Amino acid sequence: EPEVTQTPSHQVTQMGQEVILRCVPISNHLYFYWYRQILGQKVEFLVSFYNNEISEKSEIFDDQFSVERPDGSNFTLKIRSTKLEDSAMYFCASSPREVYNEQFFGPGTRLTVL
């Protein structure tokens, strides 16, 4: 069964460094999302992406964040200058169509900022 994959599973970085989190959505899906979960807290929406542009973003998704789909298969989240509070689990999700809002989640990348 097709699934969303994410790499790396765990990333450790120093404060101020740039990180890129990678996701490979399910191949025929059209809508892509990033969510974040700070340890012990709820899952929060960051950004959605459709037709090669951001369709919606939350207040969390400030200028330090960017997303792109560089090659038609990968979907990346970049954090330009990481802060301690960026430490979280980051989930990628993809959805095949507009009806039913069926979002398939990847296993997550745990980002630790030291």
Add this chain to the structure above:
Amino acid sequence: AQKVTQAQTEISVVEKEDVTLDCVYETRDTTYYLFWYKQPPSGELVFLIRRNSFDEQNEISGRYSWNFQKSTSSFNFTITASQVVDSAVYFCALSGSGNTPLVFGKGTRLSVIA
């Protein structure tokens, strides 16, 4: 604005007991979707169920059952004859129609003790 409330932060039960996890939602949309996800200690989000706002039929899947009541804006989840493997954090989530972001509740941590 959409909102999901899971008032139970933590629940502890003895194996084989039945347990109900509560979920109350707020939305102004007439078409919306409700979800339950399981997050085991390994961290991934496991999809359990999606229900649309026009389908108030209760659903049963093995030991799991869901009670959707629009009159009380609730979408409760019951595990019958709980098992240790059911120990996890359970999230209720809500979205509007189309490929809109999911809004998650804060989760309920269920501990099933042998």
